[in-house]
Amino acid sequence: MLQQVDRLEALQRVNDFVVKFANVNGSGSASANALFAKSVLRMGVTATPRNIFPSNIQGLPTWYEVRISEAGYMGARGGGPDLMVAMNPQTWDGDVASIEPGGYLFYDNTKPMPESKFRRDIVVVGVPLTRMTNEAYSNPRERQLFKNIVGLGALSALLDIDPAVIEQLLAEQFKNREKLITANVRALHMGRDWVKANLGDPVGLKLRKADSVGDRILIDGNAAAALGAVYGGATVCAWYPITPSSSVAEAFTSYCARMRVDKATGKKNYAIVQAEDELASIGMVIGAAWNGARSFTATSGPGISLMQEFIGLAYFAEIPAVIMDVQRSGPSTGMPTRTQQTDITACAYASHGDTKHVLLIPEDGFECFEFGALAFDLADRLQTPIFVMLDLEIGMNDRLTKPFVWDDSRKMDRGKVMTAEELQAGKKFGRYLDVDNDGITYRTYPGTHPTKGAFFTRGTSKDSMARYSEEGHDYHENMERLLKKHNTARSMVPAAIERKAKQPTRYGAIYYGSTSPAMTEADEQLNALGVSLDLLRVRGFPFGDEVAAFIEAHDKVFVIEQNRDGQMRSLLINELEINPKQLVKILHYDGTPINARFISGAIAQALQIAQPAKVTEVVS
């Protein structure tokens, strides 16, 4: 089934295209889709999958988009897919309309669509998947599941994916379950054979073995952050289910089951509580941390809202707490399954009264792991809440990332904790006494010493010996010390990373988190237009000196964010006393991940650079 192309030549690309699968949620397509992405990776070509899904369990449409880029681009590209695998009649019209001109439409033509449902500038490839699986299988469940694998087989033949690679993946996935492996391989070849027998070579998008993956690993940021928590020594996790963060706690649970069970007794070196709500989960985290266990919670925006009062307590009473915030579109329920960077100010200034918190902002799985572990050292050293700011884009999507590394000589840094021996030896203890002049004071764990070192922890004002006090000077001194401590944190959070343009430039761009890969690609697109930018990726708050220096060194700095109000820009202006005119907002907040074409287009427009007509996606 081939539709003749009108006007345009069909796209001809090798190792550089976007495939999008339009699925019905709950149809079992996820596993076949993941196999597709992995098979591309196994061919040595960078593949970046994204789940696009509604807040629903079964029946509503979902999409799975795979960006394939031997050049290594991992951000969303922007524009429509080059190949649409349209398996969902419900979204057919929109899916067909979204295909790039000259692109391809793959569909199940057991019941052929009328010509009016296609476009004249795309290539249509029909494969009778339902007919094939109905003929081969009698069990409805098998028909459904194997249809996905037959489809994968057909695609692999069309795109030149090495079948041996997929067979190997199936063997790994169903290790030691020979029956399943055989059945899946059979379905795979059913699809391949049909294409070979019935179609020529209609698709100009091809995969060739390459070497752009290296030793990188594929993992979602939530799992990476959870693994970071294991390596960071977390023993208590209290959480409440909320998209897109639930898989942090779930991954922590499964990593702990693998790596944290005492071999001799079978007992657990950890405790995980699914709390009754986010107030309880942060309360448990604070209680456990107060009592000397490393503890954390994972949540999203609405959870952060609920935790506000407790976060203020932890700030004021100076209790370590790690909060992993996987951001989604707000306000209110917003778009719970869509990504945004929208809790920056809500976390930086969380709770009533004057507060400032420490944020760590990872760009990918590698940093989710690194910051996930680091957060626990920082929480103990600074005795304050530490926020790890993920978002749905990095949290819930598998992404290639550098392999994790760990230095076995690294030990948990528990910060300033006075021991029974020190107390016994007569070392002076005042819970809020700033003996080192860095704003960070000593604490004791409950139960340390029979007669020394006990104190009362409270959310009310107190003096340096932890005695209740409403004296203005005690309150004032304490608040100033907290500010000093926040200042101490500036040198502890990961520094911003600068990437200089090849030639000197007056323009800079500040970005953070999941914007990273799209920014890298956009920068190259802008270079091609003659625009040079120095780039600064902010990785933490409070800002280090390098951030202010970067802004000062440029006439104009674009601040690229995935929210409506330019929250990071506000934070920069507020904390560094920057002239707002110097910072130009580049904002993308429709719930889809920010993409390179958007960034380069918006910056070019701001600089009034004439952009060529949309040539980047034009057919060769």
Place this chain on the structure above:
Amino acid sequence: MTFIPKPKLHHPDLQKNALGYTRRDYEGPVSTLCAGCGHDSISAAIVKACFELDIEPHRVAKMSGIGCSSKTPTYFLGASHGFNSVHGRMPSVATGANLANKDLIYLGVSGDGDSASIGLGQFAHAMRRGVNMVYIVENNGVYGLTKGQFSATSDKGAKSKRGVINSDEAIDLVGLALQLGATFVARSFSGDKAQLVPLIEAALQHKGIAFIDCISPCVAFNNHEGSTKSFDYVREHNEALNSLDVISGRDEITVDYEPGTMEMVTQHDGSVLALRKLHTSYDVNDRVAALSYMQERAAAGEIVTGLLYVDPNPRDLHAHMDTVETPLNALGDDVLVPGARALERINAGLR
């Protein structure tokens, strides 16, 4: 009673317990509650119970929320760590603390506003999880710190000091605790020290969630005619179910009793609760019967006090979770951090 300032030098003949501590060693700074407040009597009962049980003060963690009751942990066990947390959220903080170190004794003090109004959810979940702690609600039916508003345990028809009649049903925390699986449930009265002290002692020895609803009249805002939480009202309507002697494992049991009027309950730690039964047909180990009895007597206008239910072999949250014997806060890098080689294996599995 408000504590008077305490001299550092104690009377040489002051009685000492097995640890060599006097009662004074279990006290805290001077209470700033109103003179005559029931809460101060409860603090005194806690002091006495800890003294008599030879508990090392620093092995107790005092947890509370916000309100008059929640202020009291400042006024007892001065050598213990304390945590005055967020309104209605003591249970979650205590749960977290307990998870971190199973070896300490957790003593949560809350009030009726703190536990039955703003904190009802956390109260319920602490009960059903079986956090190993003593949970005392100092129940006066009124908000003291904000000057006399009704709380959720105020009885329907009760009159406030300003003359307002409460039209809402009261929440019965004892009934909830029984329903939600608490393994030790008692009710007492701050004016009945003889009953309260042994109840606190038994609760401290209980290895599970031990809940005591202690009616504690507010002398400033809820001690007038028309209140159902005043000293006079509670004394008139108090129906004591049993009286209790706590006998720790090493003591010889020397209680004289009439056959059928005494019941011995051996707790998990070996301590024996000698219950002098005032209602001979009542079975303190029967949760279902306790629930219906409590409702029946409440309908008759009685305030039933005493040990209402005890499970002699409770399981706590740590038992449910199957955590290691070592407190989680004492585990080191060797146990917690899987190391570089394990990470390499994980990397290999992700390619």
